[in-house]
Amino acid sequence: MSRLNLRTAFKRAPNPEAPPPSxxxxxxxxxxQAIDVGRTRLVIAAALFAMAFGAVGLxxxxxxxxxxxxxxxLADAPRVAxxxxxxxxxxxxxxxxxxxxxxxxxxxxxxxxxxxxxxxAARALATVLPGISEQEIVTKLSAERRFVWIKxxxxxxxxxxxxxxxxxxxxxxxxERRVYPQSGAAAHVVGYTDxxxxxxxxxxxxxxxxxxxxxxxxxxxxxxxxxxxxxxxxIESMTEFQAIGAAGVVLDAKTAEVLxxxxxxxxxxxxAGSIDPDAQFNRATLxxxxxxxTFKVFNHAMALDSGKVRIGGSFDATQPIRxxxxxxxxxxxxxxxxxxxxxFEHSSNIxxxxxxxxxxxxxxxxxxxxxxxxxxxxxxxxxxxxxxxxSPWREINLxxxxxxxxxxxSPLHLVSGVSAMVNGGVLRPVTLLxxxxxxxxxxxxxxxxxxxxxxxxxxxxxxxxGTGRNASAEGYLVGGKTGTAEKLSGRGYNRKARxxxxxxxxxxxxxxxxxxxxxxEPVGNKRTFGYATGGWVxxxxxxxxxxxxxxxxxxxxxxxxxxxxxxxxxxxIAPRDTQNGGKRLASY
Amino acid sequence: MxxxxxxxxxxxGRWWWTIDRWSLAAIGLIIGFGALMTLAASPPVAERxxxxxxxxxxxxxxxxxVGITLLIGVSLLAPQQVRRLAVLGLLISIAMLVAxxxxxxxxxxARRWINLAGFSLQPSEFVKPxxxxxxxxxxxxxxxxxxxxxxxxxxxxxxLIAGLLLLQxxxxxxxxxxxxFFGQFFLAGxxxxxxxxxxxxxVTGLIGAYFTLDHVASRIDRFLDPGSGDSYQVDRSLxxxxxxxxxxxxxxxxxxxxxxxxxxxxxIFAVAGEELGLLACLLVVTLFTFVVLRGFARxxxxxxxxxxxxAAGLLAQFGVQALINMGSTLHLIxxxxxxxxxxxxxxxxxxxxxxxxxxxxALTRRRVGRGGSR
Numbered sequence: 001m002s003r004l005n006l007r008t009a010f011k012r013a014p015n016p017e018a019p020p021p022s023x024x025x026x027x028x029x030x031x032x033q034a035i036d037v038g039r040t041r042l043v044i045a046a047a048l049f050a051m052a053f054g055a056v057g058l059x060x061x062x063x064x065x066x067x068x069x070x071x072x073x074l075a076d077a078p079r080v081a082x083x084x085x086x087x088x089x090x091x092x093x094x095x096x097x098x099x100x101x102x103x104x105x106x107x108x109x110x111x112x113x114x115x116x117x118x119x120x121a122a123r124a125l126a127t128v129l130p131g132i133s134e135q136e137i138v139t140k141l142s143a144e145r146r147f148v149w150i151k152x153x154x155x156x157x158x159x160x161x162x163x164x165x166x167x168x169x170x171x172x173x174x175x176e177r178r179v180y181p182q183s184g185a186a187a188h189v190v191g192y193t194d195x196x197x198x199x200x201x202x203x204x205x206x207x208x209x210x211x212x213x214x215x216x217x218x219x220x221x222x223x224x225x226x227x228x229x230x231x232x233x234x235i236e237s238m239t240e241f242q243a244i245g246a247a248g249v250v251l252d253a254k255t256a257e258v259l260x261x262x263x264x265x266x267x268x269x270x271x272a273g274s275i276d277p278d279a280q281f282n283r284a285t286l287x288x289x290x291x292x293x294t295f296k297v298f299n300h301a302m303a304l305d306s307g308k309v310r311i312g313g314s315f316d317a318t319q320p321i322r323x324x325x326x327x328x329x330x331x332x333x334x335x336x337x338x339x340x341x342x343x344f345e346h347s348s349n350i351x352x353x354x355x356x357x358x359x360x361x362x363x364x365x366x367x368x369x370x371x372x373x374x375x376x377x378x379x380x381x382x383x384x385x386x387x388x389x390x391s392p393w394r395e396i397n398l399x400x401x402x403x404x405x406x407x408x409x410s411p412l413h414l415v416s417g418v419s420a421m422v423n424g425g426v427l428r429p430v431t432l433l434x435x436x437x438x439x440x441x442x443x444x445x446x447x448x449x450x451x452x453x454x455x456x457x458x459x460x461x462x463x464x465x466g467t468g469r470n471a472s473a474e475g476y477l478v479g480g481k482t483g484t485a486e487k488l489s490g491r492g493y494n495r496k497a498r499x500x501x502x503x504x505x506x507x508x509x510x511x512x513x514x515x516x517x518x519x520x521e522p523v524g525n526k527r528t529f530g531y532a533t534g535g536w537v538x539x540x541x542x543x544x545x546x547x548x549x550x551x552x553x554x555x556x557x558x559x560x561x562x563x564x565x566x567x568x569x570x571x572x573i574a575p576r577d578t579q580n581g582g583k584r585l586a587s588y
Numbered sequence: 589m590x591x592x593x594x595x596x597x598x599x600x601g602r603w604w605w606t607i608d609r610w611s612l613a614a615i616g617l618i619i620g621f622g623a624l625m626t627l628a629a630s631p632p633v634a635e636r637x638x639x640x641x642x643x644x645x646x647x648x649x650x651x652x653x654v655g656i657t658l659l660i661g662v663s664l665l666a667p668q669q670v671r672r673l674a675v676l677g678l679l680i681s682i683a684m685l686v687a688x689x690x691x692x693x694x695x696x697x698a699r700r701w702i703n704l705a706g707f708s709l710q711p712s713e714f715v716k717p718x719x720x721x722x723x724x725x726x727x728x729x730x731x732x733x734x735x736x737x738x739x740x741x742x743x744x745x746x747x748l749i750a751g752l753l754l755l756q757x758x759x760x761x762x763x764x765x766x767x768x769f770f771g772q773f774f775l776a777g778x779x780x781x782x783x784x785x786x787x788x789x790x791v792t793g794l795i796g797a798y799f800t801l802d803h804v805a806s807r808i809d810r811f812l813d814p815g816s817g818d819s820y821q822v823d824r825s826l827x828x829x830x831x832x833x834x835x836x837x838x839x840x841x842x843x844x845x846x847x848x849x850x851x852x853x854x855x856i857f858a859v860a861g862e863e864l865g866l867l868a869c870l871l872v873v874t875l876f877t878f879v880v881l882r883g884f885a886r887x888x889x890x891x892x893x894x895x896x897x898x899a900a901g902l903l904a905q906f907g908v909q910a911l912i913n914m915g916s917t918l919h920l921i922x923x924x925x926x927x928x929x930x931x932x933x934x935x936x937x938x939x940x941x942x943x944x945x946x947x948x949x950a951l952t953r954r955r956v957g958r959g960g961s962r
Contacts, residue, residue, distance in 0.1 A: 034731035034893055037777040042900055045771060046884040049904075052911050053877040057870055059918045063829040064866040 088176065089210065090217035091190055091203055093224040094259075094434045099190050100204065100269075102197075103179050106159045106172040107152040112141045114169035121167045125150070128161040152195070153177045178204075184266040186227050188282040189220065189258075189381060189432060192269035200272075201280070202381050203432065219434045221257035226250055226549055230260040233544045234517065238264060241522030241537050247283040249415045250545065251514040253505060255440040256419060256428035259513070261285070261412070283520065286383040288408040292485030293347045293467075293534070294503045295404030295414075300344055300458060301421045302367040303355040305451040311571070314339040315354040323396055328353050328403075331484070331533075341571050344458045345466035347482065349403040356402035357395075364401060365393050370446050371417045371427055373409050380432045385410045404485060411501070415516045418503050422459065422479070422511045425452040457571045460508045471504050471539035473546040475557025477565070479511075480504025480542065482534030487521070497521050502538035506546055507555065509568050517541035603664050606953040608886055614879045615659070615930065615945060621860075621872060622931035623652065624839065629859040630852035630933055632845045644852050644933050651935050655942035662946025663953070667895050670947050674721030674898075677943070678745075681718055684711035685752040699756050710936035712753055712761040717944030719749055720768050720901030727776035728894035739773065759797055759804055760912070760924045766790065767908050772901045776893070811922035822919050824848050825855055828862035829869075829918070836865030852933040854925050857917040873914065876929075880907040886952040895951050902948040906941070 091100035108129075115121050122137035129137075129151055140148045152175060154162075159172060178193045191202020199208035207218050234246040250260040263283040267275045281287065303309035317338045321328040330348050343351030356364055368374055368389070376384045388408040390397040400406035412430060420427035420443075428443035447455075459479030462468040467482045483501040486493035501518040505511035517538040524532035531537075550557070558565060594605060630644035665673065688702045688711055701708045723742045730738030746769045753762040770778075770786045778786070797804045810822075828844035831837060842862035845851035851859050861869050883903040890896040906929050913928040915921040927937040929945075 030733040031731065031893065034777050035891065035896070038775045038893060038896055039888055041775045041777075042884055042888060042896065045775065045900065045904065046881055049880050049884075049907050049911075050877065053873055053880075053907075055920065056911065056914045056918065057873050059915075059920050060829070060861070060866060060869050060873065063826055063918060064832055064861060064869070065834055 087214045088178065088193075088197060088212060089214055091207075091211070092217050092219045093186070093222050093227075094220060094257075095223065095225075096219070097224045098181050099186055099220065099222075099224070100178060100180050102176045104174055105153040105177045106156070107175045108150040108154060108159075108162060108170060109173055110141060110148050110150050110170050111146050112143050112148060112169070113146055115141055116168060118142060121169070124165050124167060125162065125170075128158060128165070129154075178269075180269045182224065183268045183270060185224065185231060186220075186222055186261075187266045187269050188263045188284065188383070189222060189261055190269065191381065192272040192275075194272070202383070206380055206382050221252075221259060221432055221434045222261065223259045225552060226260040227262065229548045230545055231262045231264070231266075233541045233548075234262055234264055234519075236544075237517070237519055237522075237537060237541045240527075241519060241525065241532060243519045243522040243537075245278075245283055245520035247287070247411045247516070247518045247520075248541070248545070249284055249412055249514075249516045250549070251415045251419055251430065251516075253419050253423045253511045253514050255435050256416065256430045256443075257435055258412070258430055258432050261432070263287075282381070282383040283518070284411050285377065285379055285381060286385045286410065288385040288388055288410050288413075289499050289518075290405045290408050290485045290488070291411075291414050291501060292404040292483035292499065293349075294418075294481045294483030294501055295401065295407070296344060296347060296352050297418055297421055297455065297459070297481050297503070298367070298371060298373070299352050299356055299402040300340070301447050301451055301455050302364065303359055304340070304454055305367075305447040306359045306363060308358040309340060309355050311340055311454055315343060315351045317343070317348050317350040317354075319350075321350055321353055321399065323399065326396060326400075328399060341458060341461060344481075345461050347403075347462075347467050352402040353399035356398050361393055361395060361398045364398050368401070368407065370444075371420060373407065373413055373417060377410065377412055377416065378429045379412065387413065404483060411516055411518050414501075414503055415514050418481075418505065418516075419511075419514045420446050421455045422452060422505045422508070422514070424449050454571075456505075456508050456511065457569055459505060460569045461571060463504070463508075467533075467535040468502060468504070468539050470535055471502055471542045471546075473506070473543045473550070475560060476546050476550050476555065477507040477509055477558065477560060477569070478504050478543070478546055479506065479508030480515075480539070482539060484533040484535075498532060500532055500534040500537040502534050502542045504539075504542045504546070506550070507558070509565060512555065513546075513549070513553070515542045515545050517545070599664065603953075606955065607663060607949060608882065608952050611879050611882050611886075611952065612663075612949065614875050614882070615949075618872070618875050618879075618930045619652065619656070621875075622856075622928075623649065625856050625860050625931055626852060626933055628840050628842065628863055629845045629856050633849070633852045636846070636849075647935065648933050648938075651938050655930075655938045658939060658942040659946040659949070662943055663949035665947070665950045667892065667898075667951055667955075670721060670898070670950050671725055671894070674718045674725075674947070677714065677718035678722050681711050681715035682749065682752070684709070685715060685749070687711075689752070689755055700758055707935065710934075712756070712758055713934075713936040713940035714943070715749055715753075716761070716765055716768065716905050717902055717940060717947060719745065719765065720772065720905055720944075721898045721947060723769055723772055724776075724897035724901055725894050727772060727897050728892070731776060731893055739776070739778075742769070742773070757801060759801065760926055763794075763924070764905065764908055764912070764926070766793070768901050768905050771904050772897050775900055776897055807922045807924075811919070821848055821850065821855060822916075822923055825858035825917050826919055828858040832862040832865045832869075834866050836861070836863050836868060839863050850925075853927060854913065854932065855917055856932050857914055857928055860931075861917075872931075876907065876910045879903070883948055883952055899948050899951040902944050902951070905944060906948070 088102045090098060093099055118138055118141035122134045122141060125137050126132065126134040132151055137150060140150060162170065176197055178197060180190065189202055191199060191204035193199050193204050199205040199211065203218060203220065204211065211218060230248040230250060234248045238246045246264040248260065248262045249258065252259055261284050265279040267279040304311060314337050317330065318335050328349050330350050332346055334346055338346065338348055338351045343355065374387055374389050376386050390406050397406045416430045425445055425447040426443040427446045428441055456479055459481060462481055463472050463478050468480050471478050471480050480502055485499045486495055487497040487499060499518060499520060500522050501516065503516045505514050519537050522532040522537045524530040528536040626648045627645055631641040634643040635641050684702055688699055691702060700710055700712060702711060726738035726742035729736045749765060750762050753765065774783060798808055824844050824847045828842065840863065842859050844862050845859045848855045848858065860872065880903050883899060887896045887899045909926055909929050912921065912924050912926040916923045916926065927934045929941050930938065
């Protein structure tokens with residue numbers, strides 16, 4: 001309508017509410033003006049409404065379609081789950097990978113009184129529930145109780161299938177099930193829970209309360225990648241040498257964090273009900289063994305640190321030592337005087353025993369106590385073995401302990417001690433939990449820095465020229481010590497059943513990692529000329545581990561014959577060298 | 589409706605040829621949409637609070653015929669009859685607003701409900717349309733220039749009603765009443781200085797509410813910073829829209845209604861978003877927009893200021909409620925309990941809106957001599 005039309009059209013309206021004519025005549029102008037203002041403003045109001053509804057429409061498109069590609073509203077999602085306090089916290093590796101988590105699963109139960117036809121119900125159920133027979137279900141359904149478990153922890157598909165059957169009297173209970181996505185990879189460390197979710201081994205047991213409170217996940221020091229490397233290398237070796245078991249540990253030499261710890265055979269914690277007791281046994285922490293020659297690392301450090309034996313000294317190894325009814329022999333008898341370095345290099349039992357005698361029973365006992373070999377390790381899993389120490393501690397024990405017999409410790413004890421011997425002489429408590437940067441405890445000094453430096457050179461000598469040559473991962477400067485111990489069997493030692501081990505550190509000029517491989521009862525083969533000693537069996541495992549882990553940890557290979565490296569690592573006294581000094585010492 | 593001849597002069601025949609059939613159709617569609625959504629959204633809510641699954645559905649469907657009858661019955665009235673109805677209705681509503689303060693049932697810290705013959709009524713819903721019509725009448729009288737201070741009378745009534753609403757307290761309804769009242773005042777030719785004053789008053793009122801009413805403060809805080817408190821309903825609501833996408837999951841296939849406590853009432857639009865998707869929701873928004881703008885256009889050519897203001901006020905109430913509801917659901921504005929007209933479950937709201945829109949339809953009917961070619 002046009003405005004002109006409006007003005008002229010406004011006359012007397014026949015509306016009931018229209019003002020009486022007498023008033024309208026004189027007030028027509030006012031009312032007309034008011035109507036005009038109202039009309040203009042009504043257009044403004046309409047525009048405002050149109051815009052507001054338009055905004056709603058745009059927002060609708062925004063939240064329904066546009067927001068899809070954007071960031072998922074993940075930050076909000078856990079809020080729904082957060083108040084459920086029953087959720088057991090997760091266990092993570094040091095890089096945040098999932099080692100243990102909890103999932104909700106439905107469990108099927110029945111009220112037998114409400115089941116109309118138990119036989120038909122059982123027949124139908126048996127078709128969707130493998131692993132439980134029709135007869136078993138009928139038996140359960142004939143119980144007098146009002147509640148029987150039919151099957152626990154079903155899959156969502158099974159639940160769907162059962163719902164689809166639509167049999168009355170069956171119900172689901174939401175239960176929590178612990179899941180280990182890595183199955184056996186860190187089984188002995190992580191442990192497992194029973195069917196009711198209580199931790200009954202490993203971290204699951206020792207941190208049960210913490211995990212149960214459902215707060216922050218527990219983050220372990222383990223590196224899952226390394227865990228796999230160690231496990232694979234050990235399995236390879238076990239298979240080749242038909243061994244009954246194996247253990248491996250990688251320790252951060254600076255922080256004493258356990259980066260990998262494997263015990264074989266292992267198990268799948270997802271099926272905790274059917275674990276073989278042997279597989280359940282943690283050889284790395286719970287098992288205590290006479291470690292054999294790897295213990296000479298401690299003996300040499302003890303002797304050198306006491307000041308009673310100097311690195312330039314030498315000892316008579318021409319004859320076996322006879323003491324009461326025992327004879328101490330060398331495995332590779334040199335039948336001559338050996339320098340301190342040669343004793344280590346050739347792993348001479350006779351020489352080691354003589355060095356220990358310089359320090360004495362009390363000195364040895366104190367030293368072993370100081371480096372933690374006489375007490376349970378302060379490790380975070382409940383499976384921590386108590387060392388077996390001689391009592392009383394006689395002279396014969398002094399001698400045998402010098403080469404690793406008569407004192408049984410766990411492999412982790414050995415790794416912890418060796419770490420202190422090479423890292424500058426400081427013993428730190430080993431841990432399975434990830435340490436925050438800068439939160440490494442100061443530790444206690446157990447040997448002088450100088451002694452530690454001498455030990456590093458001795459360990460390098462073994463890999464370069466001695467029994468540990470098979471551990472030499474070219475470029476990574478491995479230093480280490482072999483060990484081959486006969487296992488106790490009944491009252492004596494069994495020559496056929498051995499523990500073969502190698503404990504190494506690399507790079508030995510500034511050790512960052514300690515690596516241990518221990519093979520339980522290996523059998524020599526053609527390739528090793530029938531040998532099953534630490535040098536033949538365990539040293540290659542360590543080499544393998546070092547070669548695979550070093551690139552991962554950003555350790556660059558070096559030229560091992562570079563003068564500046566040799567200057568740091570080669571002992572000033574190297575008797576078997578073609579150098580003059582060597583000859584002179586050998587004839588000493 | 590070929591059966592109805594143009595020359596039919598019966599009451600119904602006249603009604604049919606004078607009523608705004610487009611608006612009527614749009615309102616009908618909205619009512620149908622509401623019925624569908626009540627079927628979808630309310631059973632899970634009823635089940636959760638321990639009622640029979642179809643409790644809300646039954647009640648909604650029982651009230652729908654009453655509402656539709658009221659809507660059509662009221663739309664048959666002439667403008668003067670509308671005014672009489674509004675005056676009467678306003679008096680009763682104010683009396684109930686006063687009564688509710690003394691005998692009202694307290695729910696979540698507010699007295700908003702009154703029990704009447706087995707029904708619980710929410711007087712604040714009824715006061716809105718009646719007041720819009722009465723205020724329009726007062727403004728129209730004021731503009732006649734006979735010296736009758738209609739605007740002051742309206743202002744006094746507004747003060748009384750807003751005060752009563754704040755005493756419950758029901759800030760949401762107070763905001764709607766204020767918006768409509770000042771909107772009408774604006775249309776009625778409120779002087780510019782008053783407009784500025786009204787805006788200042790509104791802003792200070794809201795700021796005052798923020799500082800004096802804790803629940804208002806917390807809602808606004810949560811809107812501005814969702815991390816500061818529980819924004820559960822809105823989060824679920826946005827999730828619902830996201831799940832719905834363009835075409836929705838299909839009627840009845842939504843999941844969010846199981847989580848949102850008010851899925852059948854204030855958050856029904858979210859259920860629609862999830863089940864029917866963006867396109868259906870846009871259609872609903874369009875229907876609301878259409879009803880409001882179409883009504884405005886109908887009264888643009890109106891010669892009676894009273895009719896124009898009353899219709900605009902009633903339509904604005906309808907539009908503002910829809911906007912507040914959708915805006916809350918979409919997290920455009922802080923959460924404010926407000927029903928989506930004719931869609932949300934809620935007896936008082938449905939009946940009051942039926943009367944209100946019935947009056948709006950009555951006022952937008954084509955009348956002889958109201959001028960213009962429309």
